[in-house]
Amino acid sequence: MIQAFAAILGAALTSGACYGAGDLLIGKLGVKLNRTERAPLAFILGAACLHLAVFAILALHLAYWPVFVLLLVGLIAIPAWRAGFSPREASASRPGGGAKAPRGLKPALLILFGAFTVLYFFHALAPESSPDGSSYHLGFVARYLRARGFEPVEDLYAAFSGGIEMVFTPAFAIGKHSAAALTHFAFLIALALAVFAYGQRLGKPWAGAAAAFLVYASPVVGIDGTSAYVDVAAAAITFSVFYWIEIWDEVPDDRLLIPAGLLTGYAYAAKYTAFAIFFYAAGFVWWRRRSLRPALTIAGLALLTAGPWMFKNGVVFHNPVAPFASELFRNRYFHIATIQQLANRFQRYEIANLWSLPLEVTVRGFKTQGVIGPAFLLTPAALFSLRFRAGRRLLAAAAVLLVAYAANIGTRFLIPELPFLALALALAMGNSPGLIACLAIFHAVTSWPGVVGQYAPGAWRLSGRVLYREALRIVPQDRYLRQASRGYVLASLIEEHVPKGERVLALAAVAGAYTSREVLTGFHAAFSEDLEDTLSIGWVEYSQPRVLERWRFPERNARRVRVELDAMGRPDGWSNDEQWSIHELRFFHQGTELPRRPQWRLSAWPNPWDVQLAFDNSPATRWKTWERAAPGDYMEVDFGQPQTLDEVRVETSWDHQLQPEVKLSDEPSRRWNAPGGDFHATPVMPDPNIRRYATRELALRGVDYLLIADDSPGSLDFRGDPEGWGLELAAQGGGARLYRIVPQAGRRQEK
């Protein structure tokens, strides 16, 4: 019960602080809003401000809970204190009015909202078990709090801007995981209120109410908005940008560009794809004024809230928009091929025919992980709203956001579009409240989790049960999480069996927010992916050094030698373009290998940072391009002085068919010349201890533990003979095994 109370307290203080900060800024700006719209707009705007304050606290390494409590209480108290001395703005810029809702609609909507709110509240308060929430959204929050501030984390999810996670941070510091989920739920309420208020502002409160309900009850919104995710918050931000721009259009006061600008930047801070709203906002104000000035004002203000994240990424990853655009901002932290593969995957989600996407995201939801509900199959009818000015604007904003949706067609990536589409749909129905009431009731029935399970059994959705026992911890948190989350079970396994300060390479999904140990996941960063590649070399034949390429030529003197490609790697659809790799590069003279000297200078392109892996004498490591191989890719050795040699050997693998050429430098002319001679490629057997080489490499990089899911590729190879890998079983559970790398006798491990 104390955990539940702490979670409510953490979320309440954080939400209150968001509202307080926003209310203060709105007051300072002298903006007059009606009561219905002031609350959600203040909350969302305040979240943008609070996020900056928390960012500063983490950057200064002052992340102690009393600091957060002071901040939150201050942000709640100051506006409240000011309000006591100044009269409230009396009226909205344009109070709601217009068509009256039919009798009975109001109580019916209240009942529907109420039912979903009860379900949502207890789900948010229950122990957080969502896949992304319990792994990285809160995993990094927990990690930063342990470190009292930001620390460089080589992980693509740490590279994504964390604008919502900043708001989660003080909530988590007070009330842990559930407090963060409840805070996200507060964003959901704010979003629904904002949509309702916008309808009221248009003079169509019943349309606003119906649209708010379409968004609020949507199955994917329900599960996302009551978990420690960020999509619903991103939707709240993008919609509030639209809202502020609409107010600016009505009230020609450029101070209104301040919240709009700050929020466009906050959209970037929340989720990269949400930044599309900036283009709508900037384009809209330019169009209305036929002047660049308001657009530049928005851009400048956006930089205030988005800039810290670009700066952080610039410092940590040498790439302001990491993990993307690594082709432009070359860095050692992310492999280009991996990011491309992920991007390609998110653009398809294994959907063979994209024409089926509307059905997938509305009624199937297995591949794209969730449904928005069958009511949204009526979305094309929203085009009838084009007859209204508001409808045209709503659909224009939705269209801009839909462009960004193409980058990731997962259902939850549609959430930012939903408020616009729902309002347009409600407006399209014109003055037919009866029709809208029918739509709302249909949506309520088809969005109830138990019903969703009937037509979309594989979709990510809420449990049909009200989780009050779990939320109030009548069912102990540990027991519930062990049933609800395999990631939690694995996190507990790590927490219990891995000493503090040790790192774990996991070939399984771990709820990182529930362990204080550092868990590395292969594709999350170049470092961990290199480790995973090394492990693969241990057991995957086609990754092992089973090909020896030899160039023999008449004795030559050269200071620099290159092996260089002159061909392009084969494309492989969208998943795995051909890459070039070298396990070892060796030079010989009269059959004797030239010893590798410290004076040698090694270089390679691309991926210059891994070149040493081809010169470490380990069969279990290799240099890879980690992007599609291209003509001109090379590896080069500068001996420091002319060196006599007559043979070059490359040890490589089967997983590419690329054939490099050897070139020797002619120093006076600064040209590269082929040495002539002959070339042979022969199959060879790898060292019988290659598995042990692999685990030794992990230990040498400071990773002494391996978590391997029983159903992950190669798991049988590990458990078949752990000793042959140099491993010992440390623990087992949750369908996975935790191994410890046995230290090499007589050798101190380097960290």
Next chain:
Amino acid sequence: MPETYAPPEQRQPFENFRPYRSTRLIHMSDGDAGARVVRDVYYDPSQPWSWTGQHPTVRLPAGSNQNLRYVIDFALAGATFKDTGPVTLSFYVNDHLLDRVRYTESGTKHFETPVPPDFVTEYKEATVAAEIDKVWFAKGDRQRLGFILTSIGLKQE
């Protein structure tokens, strides 16, 4: 210009380290055991053992074909044995018969036998199986039950 680096510390070969033994044993307690079943294993992820039908077969990943032994741990349940009486089990690798054994008592059993290298193709998946000559029909659903399987696979000596 890309960065340049000096050669790193040279890794030394392992001495006196026992090379890896290619062991591909499927325990019914493994999280992935169900995915490896080809036929006649009534896999239950909540139990460390599974009932089989007449000819349980599982698929093994690719590996070495040298010095392999077929290994199986199983039990003949008293409840079925009292109806079936003594049973004969045949053991297979890639549909090649390895041996036949007659069991005259119920209880836990262990069987292993060498596998000729030509029964297994190196770097190709293999199947291992056991066949019981008499099955027991469960009352009610009339399911054909053979024996209780704990683990099965190939072990390299």
